[in-house]
Amino acid sequence: MLISVPADLVLPHTLGALWHHGKDSLSLSELAMRPHKTLRGHIHYTSSKPGREGVERGREHFTITVHGDGRRTLRAHCEIDDEPNVLRDVTLTKNQNWDTLDAFVRLSLGDEQQGSSWFYFGDTGADCEGWTHERGRFSEHEAYDERPAIFGTHPIQGDAWHLSVIDRSEGPKVHTFDRFLMTSLDHRGATGPSLVWHDPGMIIEFIGEETITVGAGTFDALHFCYGERGSTAQGSNETNEHPPYEVWVTADGEFVLLKAQVTGYMMTQYELVSLEVH
Structure with a gap:
């Protein structure tokens, strides 16, 4: 037929x-x-540490809805098995320009409720209504002159979305970003969630275009690096120094995480093992 x-x-x-x-x-x-497109994916978290190479240490299941007007929402469920284990549920919405509109984050640490918070971003400031184990119920507002380019909520797919703000018109180049907002400065996102400024800023290098194969298939990819590529710096969670973090995302404008690797004290890898597009 x-x-x-x-x-x-x-x-x-x-x-x-x-x-x-x-x-x-x-x-x-x-x-x-x-009227919309839906993407569903599964990311494996594995260790690169000596004696633990390839051992699964977590996973992330995500759904992305892309609307006809360019709005998009990420829904991510993230699990980190390393003690104390982390469970995180995130809903994050961006407009057609990749500006953050709103978000919700629920966090469990060591199998105990850590907190849950709702975030709203306007033209002149961001608001948070939340509850955490440390602070109890709270409301907070952070003012700014222009919307932060990045709002870090800690899903690995969320990290991939940050790269949409990079201007690639000049080819491979290192870009510098001033302070931006996050839900937690902890490298595992294991505190908060609340509004916190990442004051040191950050550099992101656009390395170029590649074709790569991961568990989910073969894709045209964009290659980036958070931090100084090739640096041997170990980094430290206590001092908020993140080791180099290389990331490959789809080159189709959706910025879906394909794979990533972090060196230094973290020594971990991430890989997209399945993807459905509706």
Whole structure:
């Protein structure tokens, strides 16, 4: 049986994308009428430390919804097994210019509730309504003259989204960012969540375009590095010095995390092992 498919219809990239919501299949008309696109992925966290090479130390399941007007929402469930274990649920929404609109973060540390907070970003400041184990119930506001380019919520896919703000028009180049806001300065995101400034700023290097293969397949990729590439600095969570962090993301404008690696005291790797696009 032959089916006529409209030329402008984009079908799911995987057959698995056809079996959801209790249906055996989705009709072509249902797919064509959707005003949004959905991406679902799974990232493995593995160790690079001597004696633990390749051992899984965590995982991340994420869903991204991209709306017709360019808004996009990330929903990420993150698990870090290293003691004390971390469980984090994040919902983060950006507008068509990749400006943060709002977010929600719920955090568990050592299998105990650490906190949960809601964040709103306006043109002149950010607001947080939250509760944490240390502070109890709180409300806070951080003013700024212009929206921070980055809001760090700690999913690895969230780190991949930060790279959307890099101007690649001049090719490979090192970019410097001033202070920006995060939910936690802890490298595992294991404190808060609240509004905190990352005052030292950060450098991000755009290295170039590559084609790479990961568990989820072969992709055209953009290669970046947070921090000084090739540096042997060990870094320290106590001093908020992060070791070099190389990241590869999809080159299709969605900035989906493909793989990443951190050296120094962290010695960890991340890899996209599955991806569905609806």
